[in-house]
Amino acid sequence: xxxxxxxxxxFCIAPMMxxxxxxxxxxxxxxxRRALLYSEMITTGAVIHGDRARLLACDPxxxxxxxxxxxxxxxxxxxxxxxxxxFGFTEINLNVGCPSDRxxxxxFGAYLMAEPALVGDCVxxxxxxxxxPVTVKCRIGVDEQDPEExxxxxxxxxxxxxxxxxxxxxxxxWLKGLSPRENRDVPPLDYDRVYRLKAAHAxxxxxxxxxxxSVEAAAEHLEHVDGVMMGRAAYQEPWRLxxxxxxxxxVPAPFSDPKAAAVALIPYIERELARGVRLHAIxxxxxxxxxxxxxxxxxxxxxxxxxxxxxxxxxTFRDALALIDSGQAAPRTVDTVAA
Ligand SMILES: Cc1cc2nc3c(=O)[nH]c(=O)nc-3n(C[C@H](O)[C@H](O)[C@H](O)COP(=O)(O)O)c2cc1C
Numbered sequence: 001x002x003x004x005x006x007x008x009x010x011f012c013i014a015p016m017m018x019x020x021x022x023x024x025x026x027x028x029x030x031x032x033r034r035a036l037l038y039s040e041m042i043t044t045g046a047v048i049h050g051d052r053a054r055l056l057a058c059d060p061x062x063x064x065x066x067x068x069x070x071x072x073x074x075x076x077x078x079x080x081x082x083x084x085x086x087f088g089f090t091e092i093n094l095n096v097g098c099p100s101d102r103x104x105x106x107x108f109g110a111y112l113m114a115e116p117a118l119v120g121d122c123v124x125x126x127x128x129x130x131x132x133p134v135t136v137k138c139r140i141g142v143d144e145q146d147p148e149e150x151x152x153x154x155x156x157x158x159x160x161x162x163x164x165x166x167x168x169x170x171x172x173x174w175l176k177g178l179s180p181r182e183n184r185d186v187p188p189l190d191y192d193r194v195y196r197l198k199a200a201h202a203x204x205x206x207x208x209x210x211x212x213x214s215v216e217a218a219a220e221h222l223e224h225v226d227g228v229m230m231g232r233a234a235y236q237e238p239w240r241l242x243x244x245x246x247x248x249x250x251v252p253a254p255f256s257d258p259k260a261a262a263v264a265l266i267p268y269i270e271r272e273l274a275r276g277v278r279l280h281a282i283x284x285x286x287x288x289x290x291x292x293x294x295x296x297x298x299x300x301x302x303x304x305x306x307x308x309x310x311x312x313x314x315x316t317f318r319d320a321l322a323l324i325d326s327g328q329a330a331p332r333t334v335d336t337v338a339a
Contacts, residue, residue, distance in 0.1 A: 009227030044071035074125035120157035133164035
């Protein structure tokens with residue numbers, strides 16, 4: 001079924017390095033059929049010189065799934081976008097928000113907030129090479145920039161280049177003085193800035209990101225913007241994702257409770273283990289699934305002690321699941337995300 005363009009971005013799960021790898025995305029897809037998933041950021045250098053088969057593998061069951069690229073050279077980005085499309089990604093996203101030292105040395109990521117014309121060139125070059133949507137994820141500004149001007153300038157440049165959607169992490173990044181982690185919490189959130197951007201750009205899908213701690217909170221933002229992107233809350237408490245299809249898309253959840261979703265993951269685990277993947281590589285993403293449910297701590301402990309062994313297999317996971325009290329497998333509602 002072809003979705004209306006604005007439906008496509010309604011609920012997104014953020015790109016997160018070391019977290020949203022292909023196992024994580026497959027697991028998240030069990031919890032929501034409709035959310036748009038994002039890969040970890042992969043730099044153009046890694047795509048061009050690295051182990052592509054490992055970096056860009058994605059399972060058809062993950063769709064829709066976007067590849068996030070890091071880079072600032074239009075030709076390299078266009079080349080990598082085409083490679084990503086070939087691997088099956090159905091969107092290419094450019095990172096204009098990451099403030100790590102590595103990114104600053106390469107003058108990409110959040111650094112690009114100061115180079116809107118170059119970002120426009122990057123988008124135009126990628127658009128010319130791929131058939132799938134090309135999107136950008138940015139901040140409202142960096143360092144001393146005025147978020148009114150900086151975000152308007154970036155938006156104008158990417159809109160002219162034909163960008164298909166803009167995802168805005170609703171806070172500044174400080175390139176000097178704050179760690180990447182602090183840059184996700186310390187600069188204050190400014191949701192109104194993103195709402196104003198949407199009001200001024202009726203035809204460009206705008207997705208709000210940053211500090212969205214529940215699916216209910218996401219639904220409130222959807223009154224003002226086309227989509228919401230959830231990061232840490234989705235990863236640390238994946239049970240929340242079971243509410244996404246009903247609340248954001250008005251269709252039934254794929255499973256009635258987290259335990260049923262976990263059981264449905266077992267065939268995937270068996271398949272991946274047969275290919276040489278370690279159990280922990282998959283189950284590390286599942287640890288927060290039962291937060292607040294009786295047995296959750298024992299579940300996590302079993303996976304932390306037994307699940308990390310080289311010999312761990314699907315039975316280890318089944319044993320961990322048996323520790324969850326099925327009668328109460330729906331977690332209590334928790335409104336805030338653990339730090
Ligand atoms: C562990 C981790 C890794 C991240 N890696 C990326 C990344 O590769 N690309 C990116 O654009 N943002 C990255 N982010 C930022 C998130 O995509 C998101 O913008 C940020 O966490 C704010 O959203 P949240 O408050 O819902 O978590 C990362 C965040 C975390 C916690």
